Amino acid sequence: MSDNSFQDIVSGSGRSIRRIPVSKKPKVDNSFGGQSPVGRSGGSGGGYSDRKSPRFGIWIVAIISIIIFLFVFPLLFSGAKIEVTPKQEAVLIDGTFTAFKEAQSGELSFEVMSITRSLSDEVPATGEEFVEEKASGKIVVYNNYSTASQKLIKNTRFETPDGLIYRIKDAVVVPGRSTVDGETVPGSLEVTVYADKSGDTYNVDMLDFTIPGLKGDPRYSKFYARSQTAIAGGASGTIRKASNDDVVSASDRLGSKLSAEILEEALSVKPEGFLLLNNSYVIRSDSKTSNGTGDNVLVTEEATFYGLIFDEKEFAQFVAENTIASYKGANVELFGLDNLNLTIVDSSSINLEIAESVNFKISGDTKVVWTFDEEALISDLGGESRRKATSILSSYSDSIETAKVIIRPFWGRSITDKEDKIKLKKIIK
Secondary structure, three states, X not given: OOOOOOOOOOOOOOOOOOOOOOOOOOOOOHHHOOOOOOOOOOOOOOOOOOOOOHHHHHHHHHHHHHHHHHHHHHHHHOEEEEEEEEOEEEEEEEEEEEEEOOOOOOOEEOEEEEEEEEEEEEEEOOEEEEEEEEEEEEEEEEEOOOOOOEEEOOOOEEEOOOXXXXXXXXXXXXXXXXXXXXXXXXXXXEEXXXXXXXXXXXXXXXXXXXXXXXXXXXXXXXXXXXXXXXXXXXEEEEEEEOOHHHHHHHHHHHHHHHHHHHHHHHHHHOOOOEEOOEOOEEEEEEEEEEEOOXXXXXXXXXXXXXXXXXXXXXXXHHHHHOOOOOOOOOOEEEXXXXXXXXXXXOOOOOOOOOOOEEEEEXXXXXXXXXXXXXXXHHHHHXXXXXXXXXXXXXXXXXXXXXXXXXXXXXXXXXXXXXXXXXXXXXXXX
């Protein structure tokens, strides 16, 4: 299965040559009455020279240096690199499928992420008009009562601490609470609420809400809501107005800027482990006018992004199941997601806030790559011999196509047992 590359070094045989210095009879310098001068190089008095060859010292230093090198180098520079080519297959997908909010076995599940943002600009007023407008805005409804989902009927009321009432236009289902890392996390759902009456009294900033219909019920304290945006747009009386062309132009300009900003934000705050594919979202916009400064009219464009997101692992298996006949349910991942385009069927009319299922078309080419436990592989290989490494890699044959082990230093016979010095590189063809 694996193509294990090892670099063995075979020690060469050789011999050393010992240099034996030949003793020479010292010369006597008779220029000082037959006595050799004290301290002269070459001897003292009339004895023989005991000077050692400088080459002997060089050899000692060299041998010590080699010994130090052989012991220290492996400690400082030992390591291993594992080059792994996982099983992989290029696929083309093109079809219409269905995802479910509460998916059963064998079905693809989805979640919806939402972001609401607004921008405003002023245009010149051209006159006045009498209006009766109800304020509206976004709130997040929380279910901290149980793990079961809770349906809220059409026109469910939400009340502020000051007694102002707002309603939802459609029935919604709030997910149940869950446990994440040992902590209880309430289920939540973002919805749009509308003031019970017209007028600027209902224009409010960020607030908490209760559900008066649950009073006297154990759920009352466990179901609540909080503002996601300010609630605005309420008016009753005479306000300034602008030409329709100016309002439409400002609305279009603000909408284009909002869409770009909100999409960029969505990609950055997308939950970890989830996919947001090309075009797998809808953006709903709403334009409102109100009195601006001086003789101007304030145009406010509010946009809400609804993104259809999928669990990365689940979606990869979904693609494999629909493109590879021999696929048996192994863990896989996708490379080349930018090549996939997803279109939500009936995107102009679907309400992703409450949808229980979503039909979508997906097309494009991508690569299905089998995955394996990388940390476990490194742990299994640590401290093992070359021969044992081959056997270990063979046990990963279901997900690994080929593998090569490179050991440092090159004369090493086993992989270091220090896992932080074992580097794994995945090769995607």
